[in-house]
Amino acid sequence: MISHxxxxxxxxxxxxxxxxxxxxxxxxAHLQGCAQCEAAQTRMESLGGALLEEFAPEPLADxxxxxxxxxxxxxxxxxxxxxxxxxxxxxxxxxxxxxxxGAEIGRWLWIxxxxxxxxxxxxxxxxxxxxxxxxxxxxxxxxxxHGGLELTQVIWGGFHDITGQYGPGDIGExxxxxxxxxxxxxxxxxxxxxxxxxxxxxxFTRLFGG
Amino acid sequence: MISRVAETRDRQAYAALFKHFAxxxxxxxxxxxxxxxxxxxxxxxxxxxxxxxxxYFDAARGGAATWVFAIVRxxxxxxARRRRDARLTGQPPPEEADLAPSAESIALTTEREAHLRCxxxxxxxxxxxxxxxxxxxxxxxxxxxxxLNLPLGTVKSRVRLAMAKLRVLLEEMP
Ligand SMILES: [Zn+2]
Numbered sequence: 396m397i398s399h400x401x402x403x404x405x406x407x408x409x410x411x412x413x414x415x416x417x418x419x420x421x422x423x424a425h426l427q428g429c430a431q432c433e434a435a436q437t438r439m440e441s442l443g444g445a446l447l448e449e450f451a452p453e454p455l456a457d458x459x460x461x462x463x464x465x466x467x468x469x470x471x472x473x474x475x476x477x478x479x480x481x482x483x484x485x486x487x488x489x490x491x492x493x494x495x496x497g498a499e500i501g502r503w504l505w506i507x508x509x510x511x512x513x514x515x516x517x518x519x520x521x522x523x524x525x526x527x528x529x530x531x532x533x534x535x536x537x538x539x540x541h542g543g544l545e546l547t548q549v550i551w552g553g554f555h556d557i558t559g560q561y562g563p564g565d566i567g568e569x570x571x572x573x574x575x576x577x578x579x580x581x582x583x584x585x586x587x588x589x590x591x592x593x594x595x596x597x598x599f600t601r602l603f604g605g
Numbered sequence: 606m607i608s609r610v611a612e613t614r615d616r617q618a619y620a621a622l623f624k625h626f627a628x629x630x631x632x633x634x635x636x637x638x639x640x641x642x643x644x645x646x647x648x649x650x651x652x653x654x655x656x657x658x659x660x661y662f663d664a665a666r667g668g669a670a671t672w673v674f675a676i677v678r679x680x681x682x683x684x685a686r687r688r689r690d691a692r693l694t695g696q697p698p699p700e701e702a703d704l705a706p707s708a709e710s711i712a713l714t715t716e717r718e719a720h721l722r723c724x725x726x727x728x729x730x731x732x733x734x735x736x737x738x739x740x741x742x743x744x745x746x747x748x749x750x751x752x753l754n755l756p757l758g759t760v761k762s763r764v765r766l767a768m769a770k771l772r773v774l775l776e777e778m779p
Contacts, residue, residue: 445718452629537759
């Protein structure tokens with residue numbers, strides 16, 4: 396049962412193509428497991444289609460159709476070269492979201508007590524700050540500040556804070572106005588997260604032994 | 606029409622798709638602030654993508670315009686990225702199950718989309734403009750604030766209201 400969804404603004408930005416590539420991957424991971432948001436996304440794409448139909452047509456150059464026809468038999472662009480994907484140790488029965496198929500995935504790096512980090516590099520948007528995080532049970536946040544939007548999709552385990560309990564399939568959305576102190580569930584938590592700005596870690600990692 | 610392009614590589618069907626959609630795709634790209642030459646070039650890429658990706662079209666998910674919208678949206682994102690860095694590859698397409706949708710699910714989708722067009726046209730002019738700018742502007746919030754002469758801080762709630770109004774209209778339909 397999924398109880399935390401992306402905000403309407405985030406879903407709209409995703410449907411219209413305005414969402415940053417890193418966040419878009421995390422939202423796509425959510426949509427793959429959430430029929431309700433997937434239906435909302437489809438509805439917004441239908442809306443985009445309806446608006447597209449209403450545009451006054453802008454004529455193309457006379458030779459445009461002939462030019463495209465001449466290219467129909469060209470080979471499609473080659474698929475991306477082979478990707479480096481570390482085989483991450485995951486709890487049994489857990490697999491990474493299908494949307495990460497085209498991404499490079501780094502090994503688990505130990506970055507603090509009870510905390511592991513794997514860099515997710517999107518070949519189509521390598522500057523984006525996307526990561527997998529594995530947090531041991533009971534870790535909690537003492538202090539944090541956000542810079543811009545942060546999205547956290549739970550893949551396994553969970554955490555809770557004043558906004559509720561987050562389990563597999565739930566997405567957490569936070570920005571600089573958010574004040575919460577999440578605590579990982581006893582079994583721990585694996586999340587896919589995206590952040591704006593440079594390479595820094597999300598609130599989730601500013602943890603203290605608890 | 607798209608299914609015919611996918612199944613039999615029917616160039617006549619493709620010509621009809623081109624005639625209908627290419628000028629609208631160009632209008633979409635121009636709306637997002639692209640100059641005429643760039644929009645012309647990218648429209649050709651999009652039309653080529655429509656030929657190549659026709660096999661991914663799923664009539665149970667949405668009509669032709671819905672599918673074309675998603676293709677233009679993605680092409681626009683890839684284009685903006687490549688303008689910053691020409692070496693970047695496009696985002697890989699999702700792997701979609703190749704199942705033939707039932708006539709019933711296609712009929713339901715057609716009805717759902719007809720309702721949506723109806724709801725869209727029952728919005729007030731200002732709310733409709735908000736929805737349009739949300740979809741087709743590069744910087745929707747600034748564009749909405751400018752077009753409607755609103756303080757930037759109130760735009761978010763106005764967008765939310767317009768989208769909520771659409772949902773209500775949809776739910777009121779038979
Ligand atoms: Zn959801």
